[in-house]
Amino acid sequence: MCILTACTPDARVDYQALVDIPQPDSFPERAPWSVNVHPMVGTVALGQKLFSDRSLSSDGTVSCGNCHRQEVAFSDAPEKRSTGVNGRTGGRNTPPVQNLAWMPSFMWDGGINHLEVMPIAPFVNEVEHNISLKEVVRSVRRSDYRRDFKRAFGDTSITAPRIIVALAHFMMTKVSSQSPIDSFYRRERLLSNAERTGRVLFNEQCGSCHSGALLSDFTYKSHPGSRVGSDVGRFLVSQVPSDSFQFKTPSLRNWKYTAPYGHAGQWATLEEVLQDWHTQGEYLTADEKASLLQFLSLFNDSEFITL
Ligand code: HEC
Ligand code: HEC
Structure with missing residues (x-):
């Protein structure tokens, strides 16, 4: 799941380089919200790390990757409803995370229409991560992330918008077009x-x-x-x-x-x-x-x- 060489720290990696989101000829045009979103090597690598970080939940057991697992196309198959913090289950089936750049809205009811705000929802959802953004930021600051933020954004400032953006950038690179x-x-x-x-x-x-x-x-x-x-x-x-x-x-x-x-x-x-x-x-x-x-x-x- 490494993006280029972003998983092995290497001084020669250009963390500000843009990550190409392929545009297969058969696909429609990308969704309007995505046109000005430009994932970079550094933001994608940071997003990948945050995606699997279980400390970003009220009981320390739930990461995005708990419910969105790559081996089942980033869904939570075979679960009907996924389990979040303290064993709680939500009301809906977990959709796969794939080809999001072409999706004009997110969730089964389309309640969210921009990927760069989307991850707020699972964080604050009391069944999923059940954690405020303030607590997310606090937890990331406590962990070993300073170098990842420097690579992604040029300085070590850890903020909620940066966390959310990095998650969005990582998810945008999940393009399924090799079937x-x-x-x-x-x-x-x-x-x-x-x-x-x-x-x-x-x-x-x-x-x-x-x-x-x-x-x-x-x-x-x-x-x-x-x-x-x-x-x-x-x-x-x-x-x-x-x-x-x-x-x-x-x-x-x-x-x-x-x-x-x-x-x-x-x-x-x-x-x-x-x-x-x-x-x-x-x-x-x-x-x-x-x-x-x-x-x-x-x-x-x-x-x-x-x-
Ligand atoms: C009128 C629009 C419409 C048509 C026509 C339609 N679907 Fe759907 N399909 C939907 C919607 C909306 C859902 C989500 C329904 C829900 O969640 O209750 C869905 C869900 C599905 C799912 C579940 C996918 C998943 O990942 O959860 C499958 C499989 C599916 N459709 C197959 C088909 C097949 C096969 C046909 C033709 C025989 C068909 N659909 C015709 C709109 C349509
Ligand atoms: C407890 C399980 C669970 C966790 C943890 C979880 N999700 Fe989800 N995810 C879901 C469910 C269920 C939905 C559908 C919600 C709805 O329709 O209301 C969803 C929907 C999504 C979607 C929209 C996909 C689409 O096709 O519309 C994205 C993107 C997503 N999640 C990303 C994330 C990110 C990023 C995180 C971590 C911050 C995360 N999820 C954590 C279960 C989970």
């Missing part, structure tokens, strides 16, 4: 007959929301089966009655690693999602289902979870 479908988009691979059939079915039945190379237009919609408990989703943010029980359309990239699915982890498998889909009359034969799954399997990026 088999990306080889297809780059014209390095053809689709099998079943994959082609699956692609047509997917575009017909799913593509209006799960659109483009990221498999999402990031709008707020709902599936049969999206009504779980009292979580009204987008309504919490917009207060528009028709937004009740609408959730951000998730990218389906790396689904192989991130089950269970849905904002509440309400579907254990992709087959269960499709079963619920039947209830609104969109019937798929067993063969069609198999083709759809074969097509969707092309979006799993084994490099992303290991490199």
Whole structure:
């Protein structure tokens, strides 16, 4: 997970150098908030260290990386709901951290619309880190971080905005674009007959929301089966009655690693999602289902979870 050589201290490393966020031709344009955000070698390395620092929580057991683990695409599979401080569990399933630069808003209800403020939410959330920003800063000041801040920002001043920015920069570098479908988009691979059939079915039945190379237009919609408990989703943010029980359309990239699915982890498998889909009359034969799954399997990026 080292960015360039940032993990081995080396006087020759240029910590102010910009880290390239690749822009695959098949991807849409980056989200407007991201255009003026420029991760650097030093800020990304600092963000990586903060991401796995458990001292930044009220009971010293919870880091971002507890719930966002690389081997499952930075989600918390197979947990339905993740465990935070003092064994508390929240109401929602932990989404993967991937391709954030293309995402116009964050969380299942889109309640946050800029990555450079996003990490405040899990810190102060009483189920997750349950710690004030003041305490975060105090804890970072107590630990061995002075050199990391100097490299990242040019001086050793440790502040909340710098901590938040470094976390955002680290997360922005998590780009998943090396799956088999990306080889297809780059014209390095053809689709099998079943994959082609699956692609047509997917575009017909799913593509209006799960659109483009990221498999999402990031709008707020709902599936049969999206009504779980009292979580009204987008309504919490917009207060528009028709937004009740609408959730951000998730990218389906790396689904192989991130089950269970849905904002509440309400579907254990992709087959269960499709079963619920039947209830609104969109019937798929067993063969069609198999083709759809074969097509969707092309979006799993084994490099992303290991490199
Ligand atoms: C206890 C588990 C837990 C911890 C710890 C945690 N997260 Fe999360 N994370 C979640 C859950 C659950 C959501 C979805 C929340 C929602 O929709 O309301 C989420 C959402 C996110 C998202 C939005 C992804 C998207 O697709 O919208 C990002 C980015 C993120 N977390 C980063 C972080 C960072 C940075 C930290 C550490 C400061 C952190 N998380 C700590 C569980 C956790
Ligand atoms: C009307 C827009 C729309 C259509 C059409 C649609 N989806 Fe979704 N999809 C969503 C939304 C919104 C969610 C989140 C629902 C929730 O959390 O309750 C979702 C969630 C999912 C998930 C869970 C992903 C995860 O990471 O949690 C899967 C899998 C999925 N959809 C597959 C499909 C398939 C396959 C089709 C076609 C048969 C399809 N969807 C059609 C909007 C749509």
